[in-house]
Amino acid sequence: MTRTTERIDLLGLVPDDARAALEGHFAGRGVASYRARQTLERLYAGLAASFEEMTELPVAEREALTVAFDLKTPGVARVQVSADGTTKHLWRMEDGELVESVLIPSGDRLTLCISSQAGCAMACVFCATGWSGYRRNLTAGEIVAQYRGARQWAGENGRGAITNIVYMGMGEPLMNRGPVMDSLTILNRAYRVGARRITVSTVGIVPGIRELAAREEQFRLAVSLHAPNHELRRKIVPVEKKYPLPELVESLRAFDAAGGRRITFEYVMIDGINDAPELADQLAEIAREFRAHVNLIPFNPVPGTGWEPSSPRALRLFAGRLDAAGVNATVREPRGQDIAAACGQLAAEHEMTPPRPFIELTAGR
Ligand code: SAH
Numbered sequence: 194m195t196r197t198t199e200r201i202d203l204l205g206l207v208p209d210d211a212r213a214a215l216e217g218h219f220a221g222r223g224v225a226s227y228r229a230r231q232t233l234e235r236l237y238a239g240l241a242a243s244f245e246e247m248t249e250l251p252v253a254e255r256e257a258l259t260v261a262f263d264l265k266t267p268g269v270a271r272v273q274v275s276a277d278g279t280t281k282h283l284w285r286m287e288d289g290e291l292v293e294s295v296l297i298p299s300g301d302r303l304t305l306c307i308s309s310q311a312g313c314a315m316a317c318v319f320c321a322t323g324w325s326g327y328r329r330n331l332t333a334g335e336i337v338a339q340y341r342g343a344r345q346w347a348g349e350n351g352r353g354a355i356t357n358i359v360y361m362g363m364g365e366p367l368m369n370r371g372p373v374m375d376s377l378t379i380l381n382r383a384y385r386v387g388a389r390r391i392t393v394s395t396v397g398i399v400p401g402i403r404e405l406a407a408r409e410e411q412f413r414l415a416v417s418l419h420a421p422n423h424e425l426r427r428k429i430v431p432v433e434k435k436y437p438l439p440e441l442v443e444s445l446r447a448f449d450a451a452g453g454r455r456i457t458f459e460y461v462m463i464d465g466i467n468d469a470p471e472l473a474d475q476l477a478e479i480a481r482e483f484r485a486h487v488n489l490i491p492f493n494p495v496p497g498t499g500w501e502p503s504s505p506r507a508l509r510l511f512a513g514r515l516d517a518a519g520v521n522a523t524v525r526e527p528r529g530q531d532i533a534a535a536c537g538q539l540a541a542e543h544e545m546t547p548p549r550p551f552i553e554l555t556a557g558r
Contacts, residue, residue, distance in 0.1 A: 200263040204236065204341070205334025207375055208383045211236075218261050224254060232258065237383045240345055242266045265334050267342065279529030280352075281539075282343060286311070286335055290328060292363055293539045294339040296347060296355070297528050303347060304357040307339045308539070309373050310364025315396050317419075318429050319461055320537040321495040322363045331364070333375035340380060358386055361394040361415070363539045367401025374404065377412055388412045394459065399436045399444045406448040414448055415457040415488070416441070420467050421475035429467065442479065449483055456485045461537070462503035462511065463492040473511045477518035487515055487522040493535040 203211055215229035231249060235241040244250070244258040267284040270291060274280045280296040292308040313320070314327035339362075344355050358380060360366040366373045373393070380386045388410035395401060396417045405414060420426035420433075427433040445456060458480055462468050480487050489512060491502040503511070508524055515522040527535045 200261065202265045202332065202334040203262045204264055204337055205332050205375070207378045208233065218258070222257060228254065240341055265338065267335065267338050269342065272346070273532040273534070275529040275532045275534060277528055279532070279534050281529060281532050281534040282339070282346065284339060284342065292331065292339070294343055294362055295529060295534045296343055296352065298352065302356045303353055304359060305340060305343050305355045306359050306361045307336060308362035308364050309336055309360055309366040309369050313364045314368065315365050316431050317396065319463060319492060319495065319498065319500065322537070322539050324495070330369040330372060333372040333379060336372060336376035337379050340384065357390045359392045359394060361536065365396055365398065366393050367395045367398035370401050370404060381410055396430060396432050397436050397441045398432070399440055402444040403447055406451040411454050413454055413457070415459055416445065417459045418476070419461050421472055421479055425467060445483060456483045458485050458487045459490060460487060461490045461492050462508055464501040464503045464507065466500065468503040468507045468511055470510050470514050473514035474518065477515050477520045480515070480520045481518065487520055488525050489522060490525045490536055491527060493527055493530060493537050495537060
């Protein structure tokens with residue numbers, strides 16, 4: 194049995210393309226087309242990781258599929274379970290690249306946080322992933338594989354079904370648009386995760402927001418704002434120089450106009466950096482226009498920053514000001530800090546080098 198060198202990863206195709214590829218394959222072998230549906234059913238609903246386990250197919254067909262198609266399944270390099278039940282998986286891709294995903298139980302919800310890139314090029318000064326640098330984009334198959342693997346693990350460990358997916362792991366999803374857009378289609382149509390239960394979180398990549406706005410499914414959008422004005426934002430979120438706030442806000446208007454989906458703003462609260470009460474008023478101005486929900490995230494310590502999360506009092510004051518301005522705000526409870534699984538702590542064991550803006554920002558304090 195000779196294998197063609199470049200077998201296509203069937204798990205990375207959107208379902209229509211996967212079906213067409215399988216139908217073509219079976220037609221070429223003179224096999225009835227219902228076998229294509231059967232194969233997809235086992236891959237999607239059954240989470241099959243190989244064709245060998247599809248015992249309802251004749252042996253010769255299992256072998257022929259193995260020759261024709263790849264099913265890329267990343268290896269589990271490590272699983273860590275936090276005291277609060279949060280579970281972090283470290284996945285090893287075929288080329289050895291490492292990425293993390295996090296399962297977060299909360300009441301009757303089980304949220305999966307997935308990575309879209311190995312590393313990240315955005316260099317936000319408060320984020321460990323940013324410090325570790327950019328390595329490469331993930332394929333659609335590699336993004337979906339984190340869901341397949343985590344769902345399998347959750348099933349085997351009595352955690353129940355994954356109810357929500359957030360693109361808040363490593364990487365900037367809208368800097369990897371093609372594969373991310375395909376992964377959304379696959380999760381929604383193949384694995385039946387409702388679009389309203391999938392959130393794409395972005396640092397504010399304007400063309401990507403516009404592309405998401407144009408999609409007919411109701412995927413949700415979270416925007417990592419972290420500062421309500423250009424001057425402050427450009428110091429902590431470098432991409433602000435490329436897509437300044439007015440442009441970002443304009444793209445959010447397009448998203449809003451597309452209808453039906455409320456935007457969430459994320460705001461990391463760092464002691465003495467971006468938590469002054471008057472900033473809450475500026476943030477409220479922006480949030481009010483979109484009737485947006487604001488998620489205040491107490492800064493999760495990243496080794497070497499020297500920064501601290503805002504005090505409970507500063508958090509209360511800030512949230513109170515937002516509330517008084519008619520903005521719905523919640524403080525996000527840190528989860529999985531003991532295993533470095535909280536927001537901004539995912540670095541997949543890579544070396545971290547502090548980026549320059551961090552040094553400029555702390556020098557004057
Ligand atoms: N690149 C995307 C998604 C990944 S980050 C984005 O920027 O939205 C997911 C969230 O964690 C973002 O809101 C990010 O700003 C936040 N985050 C990063 N570092 C953090 C830290 N040290 N403490 C708390 N939240 C952090």
